[in-house]
Each structure stands twice: as C-alpha cells, then as structure tokens.
Amino acid sequence: MTKSATTAASNLKFEPGHxxxxxEGVSHFRHGFAExxxxxxxxxxxxxxxxPREYYMITTMSGAGEQPEWRNGDFNGASGKFVLDAIREGHLWLCLRRLDLVAPEIDRLVNDAFAEIEARNPALKTSRHRSSLLISSPEARVLYHSDIPxxxxxxxxxxKRVWLxxxxxxxxxxxxxxxxxxxxxxxxxxxxxxxWDAEAAAIDLEPGWALSWPQNAPHRVDNxxxxxxSITTDYYTPAAQRKYGVYYANGLMRRRLGWQPRSTATDGIGALAKCAAAVAMKKLGVHRQAERDMMQSFVLDLSQxxxxxxxxxxEWRPILQT
Ligand SMILES: [Fe+2]
Known part of the structure; x- marks a missing residue:
C-alpha cells in the first residue's frame, strides 16, 4: 500500500529527542506542508x-525600541493580491482564523501531522486543535506575550526568530x-x-520547520x-486543560473574592475542583464584562x-470576531 498524499505532505522529522x-517541552522538527x-x-x-470578516485580523505593530503597540485594522475592500502586496511592502501581520471552516485542506495537513505525532507517542493526547494562517511583513514583530493554550x-x-x-x-x-x-x-x-533576552532561547525558524513550546511560555517573534x-495551532493536552482551569479559578478568586491563591498545582483534587468551577463560571459569563474588546483603528491605504x-x-469600531 502506498502512503496517502496528505500523510506524505506532513513528512515529519524531529531533532533528536524532540x-x-x-x-510538554520545546519540540523543534521538520514538516513538508509546502509540498x-x-x-x-x-x-x-x-x-x-x-x-469572512469575522475570521481575519490585520494588525500593525510598533518597531523595536518603541513603546509596545499592537493595533487592528481592516482590508478596506482590497483584493487578496493587494493585501499580499501590502503585507510584503508594509509593517503588517495577518491572521486568518478558523482554517477548519474556511480552508479545510490546510487544516487537514495540520490534523494529519498531529495524528502522526500521537502515533509516535501513544502517551500523548491532544484535543481542541484550532489552526490559523499567519502572513506577515519582512520585518514584522510579534510582541512579548503568553498564549492560553x-x-x-x-x-x-x-x-523568523522565536524568542522563548x-x-x-x-x-x-x-x-x-x-x-x-x-x-x-x-x-x-x-x-x-x-x-531577559539573556535568559531566553532564540530559535531561528527556517521554511519547513515547526516549533512547539511549554504552555504559557512567554515568547516574542522577529521576522x-x-x-x-506560518500556521499556528492552538491545542490542549489534559495537563494543559487543568492548568487553564487552575489559573482561571485562581484569577477569579483573587479578583472577585480578594483571596490570594496559594496553589498553582495542576494535579490533585483541588486542581480538579478549580477546573470544574472555572468551566461553570465561564458558562455563566461571570467575568465577561472584563474581557477585552478588539478595536479597529486603521484601514489599508488602497493607493499604496x-x-x-x-x-x-x-471612528474606531469594535471588530466582530466569533
Ligand atoms: Fe503566541
């Protein structure tokens, strides 16, 4: 039997031990998505x-050494070809979310790669995969941040250089x-x-390479x-889900009840109770008013x-995101 085309395209090759x-940790490996x-x-x-408008974010950011700033905009009716030229010439970062709904053929590449990784490591279980396509300018930067999943x-x-x-x-x-x-x-x-750069790992990503890192590890990226x-995929493992629940519940206890959370343990009965509480509170919308609104503060200039x-x-408007 021959290998299917999509399996061949994932074509994963790991650095030794990765x-x-x-x-869990840092994993640096090759893939064949471009094929x-x-x-x-x-x-x-x-x-x-x-x-669709609700699934893209186009963003511009401050340069190195400037006050950190990250602002959202709109295509202003530009064609896909113009948007691509604008990104190539400008200081822009485009995120196309929900590939599962809009570009299932790209989403499938990622899902096949995850299936291959789990087949190598039967102890690993991943879930809730959400992939986005990122297209960014030659000198674009993603500022220091921490992702939830x-x-x-x-x-x-x-x-690009990823600082972890x-x-x-x-x-x-x-x-x-x-x-x-x-x-x-x-x-x-x-x-x-x-x-803090002195204590960070700087990893140069070449085409055809992928990187995954520990949950919530702060990072920044310089093109x-x-x-x-690139494609970025959010995902959870059971441990990552527990950590999310613990920090969600601790955060609410600190803010709503004035408690100082003493434990960030993600194992044991206390952690499980916090996870259950976090799910319930999230469903009830306990903290929804404090969630940020994404505002649109610029549009692409169609003349250049x-x-x-x-x-x-x-004229700033909230950007509808679902
Ligand atoms: Fe990130």
Missing part, C-alpha cells in the same frame, strides 16, 4: 479573497499576569524587559527577511501597498 517532548502547493502567492491571494508553529515561507522565555519564572510571567491572560483581561502584551507564512490610513478615535 518527538517525545511535543505537548501541498497550498501556500503559493496565487493560492494565498485566493484564500484572502474568500475570508499549547501552541505549535508550523513555519512555511520566509525566516521560561513559563515557570515568576519574573518573566507573574501568576497574577498569567491569570489576567487566561481571563482575557489583557491585550496579550505583558510586561517585558529586554534584559528576519521576506514575506513570512503597505501604507495605512489611521482612523480618528471617534
């Missing part, structure tokens, strides 16, 4: 043309800050001191040259690829 660290032919300029332009970054085109910091170092990520991230109070950017194309038109604050 296949067993996927889902699918789904990431050419033409295919990407077609995909952008088809994207586990993340795998599948790099396809261009080069220690999730368990309270200097890099205090518990109260992580609670704010989990409760979605912050715009993801969190306090950062460039001196190194040319247009960058890469330029943006700033909107006055009176």
């Amino acid at each position: 296949d067993m660290s996927f889902g 699918s032919g789904l990431f050419t300029d033409e295919k990407l332009a077609e995909l952008i043309d088809s994207y 586990m993340v795998a970054l599948w790099h396809v085109r261009g080069r 910091y220690d999730a368990d170092n309270p200097k890099h990520l205090p518990d109260e800050t992580l609670e704010g991230v989990v409760l979605r109070e912050t715009e993801e950017e969190i306090h950062f001191d460039p001196a 190194l040259d040319s247009l960058n194309v 690829p890469g330029a943006i038109d700033e909107l006055p604050p009176s």
Whole structure:
C-alpha cells in the first residue's frame, strides 16, 4: 500500500529527542506542508479573497525600541493580491482564523501531522486543535506575550526568530499576569524587559520547520527577511486543560473574592475542583464584562501597498470576531 498524499505532505522529522517532548517541552522538527502547493502567492491571494470578516485580523505593530503597540485594522475592500502586496511592502501581520471552516485542506495537513505525532507517542493526547494562517511583513514583530493554550508553529515561507522565555519564572510571567491572560483581561502584551533576552532561547525558524513550546511560555517573534507564512495551532493536552482551569479559578478568586491563591498545582483534587468551577463560571459569563474588546483603528491605504490610513478615535469600531 502506498502512503496517502496528505500523510506524505506532513513528512515529519524531529531533532533528536524532540518527538517525545511535543505537548510538554520545546519540540523543534521538520514538516513538508509546502509540498501541498497550498501556500503559493496565487493560492494565498485566493484564500484572502474568500475570508469572512469575522475570521481575519490585520494588525500593525510598533518597531523595536518603541513603546509596545499592537493595533487592528481592516482590508478596506482590497483584493487578496493587494493585501499580499501590502503585507510584503508594509509593517503588517495577518491572521486568518478558523482554517477548519474556511480552508479545510490546510487544516487537514495540520490534523494529519498531529495524528502522526500521537502515533509516535501513544502517551500523548491532544484535543481542541484550532489552526490559523499567519502572513506577515519582512520585518514584522510579534510582541512579548503568553498564549492560553499549547501552541505549535508550523513555519512555511520566509525566516523568523522565536524568542522563548521560561513559563515557570515568576519574573518573566507573574501568576497574577498569567491569570489576567487566561481571563482575557489583557491585550496579550505583558510586561517585558529586554534584559531577559539573556535568559531566553532564540530559535531561528527556517521554511519547513515547526516549533512547539511549554504552555504559557512567554515568547516574542522577529521576522528576519521576506514575506513570512506560518500556521499556528492552538491545542490542549489534559495537563494543559487543568492548568487553564487552575489559573482561571485562581484569577477569579483573587479578583472577585480578594483571596490570594496559594496553589498553582495542576494535579490533585483541588486542581480538579478549580477546573470544574472555572468551566461553570465561564458558562455563566461571570467575568465577561472584563474581557477585552478588539478595536479597529486603521484601514489599508488602497493607493499604496503597505501604507495605512489611521482612523480618528471617534471612528474606531469594535471588530466582530466569533
Ligand atoms: Fe503566541
């Protein structure tokens, strides 16, 4: 029997020892997604043309050494080809969310790769996969932040440097800050001191390489040259789900009840109770008013690829995201 085309496209090859660290530690490995032919300029332009408004975010960010800033905008009716040119020429970062709904053929590549990783490591169980396609400018940056779920970054085109910091170092990520991230109070950017770079791992991602790291590990990304194309996949393991529940419940106890949470343990009966409480509180919408609103503050300038038109604050609008 021959291997199916999609299995061949995932084509995973791990750095020594890294296949067993996927889902827990740092895992750096090769994939063959580009061989699918789904990431050419033409295919990407077609995909952008088809994207529903509620599933994309186009963002611009401050340069190195400036006050950290991360703002959302709108295509302003531009074609997919124009959007791609704007990203190539500008200082932009495009996130196409919900590939499962809009680009199932890309989502399938990722799901096949996860199936292959779990087949290598039967103790690993992953769930709730959500993949997005990221297309970003040659010198775009993603500022220091922490993501709620586990993340795998599948790099396809261009080069980027990922700076990874220690999730368990309270200097890099205090518990109260992580609670704010989990409760979605912050715009993801969190306090950062460039001196911490000395303690970070800097990993250059070449096309065809993927990286996954410990849950909530703060990170930032510098594109190194040319247009960058990657897929980012959020996912959970049972341990990641428990950690989420513990920080969600601790965050609410601290904010609503004035308690100082003493334990961040993610095993044992206390952690399970906190997870159950977190699910119940989330369903009841206990903390919904404090969740951030995503505002649109610029549109693409249709006369010049890469330029943006700033909107006055009176014209800022919340961006519908579902
Ligand atoms: Fe991230």
